[in-house]
Amino acid sequence: MxxxxxxxxxxxxxxxxxxxxxxxxxxxxxxxxxxxxxxxxxxxxxxxxxxxxxxxxxxxxxxTSLEELLSSAMQDVFDSISQAIDAAGHLGISDPRQVLTVAIEAVLDAMDDPRTARLYLESAASPALLATRDAAVDRYVDQLLGAMGSTSVDDVDAQLVAHLLVSGSTHVVAMWLRGALPIERDEFIERLLNLASTAVAGLGRVE
The missing domain is CATH 1.10.10.60 (Homeodomain-like)
Incomplete structure (x- = not known):
């Protein structure tokens, strides 16, 4: 043999x-x-x-390093969010409020662990983690704009709003998961969704 x-x-x-x-x-x-x-x-x-x-x-x-280990752990979280957004697109979901709901729920589910929440919140302390986070944000922005269909990914205002929504929403989700925002899950999602929808409505996206 x-x-x-x-x-x-x-x-x-x-x-x-x-x-x-x-x-x-x-x-x-x-x-x-x-x-x-x-x-x-x-x-x-x-x-x-x-x-x-x-x-x-x-x-x-x-x-090879701690940075590689932590970046790998964070990337797993980001990948699960990206997969959820992609799945919404495959199901034909394009209404902006529905897309935003899927995205917020995906972030909550992926980061529903106080360990990953703290890892995200402290990612700026590591260049490798920060690079992983920034790359994921760029990917989500393109996914959200693509999922909502009629806004060009090259539109500067749409890019600005999408970056604010993605970065801000992920950060406050991490804060909420750590207990910094003492409200119930359903109320938290509804408030975050209303704020996000208002921002998108400024682009003429949500009625």
Whole structure:
């Protein structure tokens, strides 16, 4: 039997791929726990490895830096929001208020974890996180304008409003999830939706 045909060797009942995935999950969960407890700026590789009960060499087999680990965790959150907005488009939802509702709900669902909420709120403390966040905002702006159809993505006013809505809404959602805005979920969504709809109406988008 040659090396290509040889079955993947298992340790503790897990294949290499399964062990790598397990380490990624443990490191990510440990990092998010520590961000929630102490914040982004206090995070160290040693602390993450200790929390995950893994040797440092396993960290470097998985990630090149803390920034890569945190950016990966944040990107997962952003990807789930983007997928929800895309799904609305595939369902033919184009009414601006409905599109905004889908987007707000998607942000709430994706960030419904105080750990990711704090990671987002402190993303400006890390150039890598900030770059990940800015790229996601740009993507959401294009998605929202595309989903609402009749406003050109090249329209400057539409771009400004969309950037304000995306950045502002995501920030206040993170604040709400951390308990900084003491109102119930339904009321929070309705208020945020009304503010967003008013902003879009200024472009002649919502009746």
């Amino acid at each position: 040659n090396s290509i045909d040889r079955p993947t060797r298992k340790y503790g009942g897990q294949s290499l791929e399964e062990r790598l995935a397990d380490r990624r999950d443990r490191l990510r969960e440990a990092a998010l726990d520590l961000v929630h407890d102490k914040g982004v700026t206090e995070l160290t590789i040693g602390a993450v490895c200790a929390r995950a009960s893994l040797a440092k060499r396993y960290f470097y087999e998985t990630y």
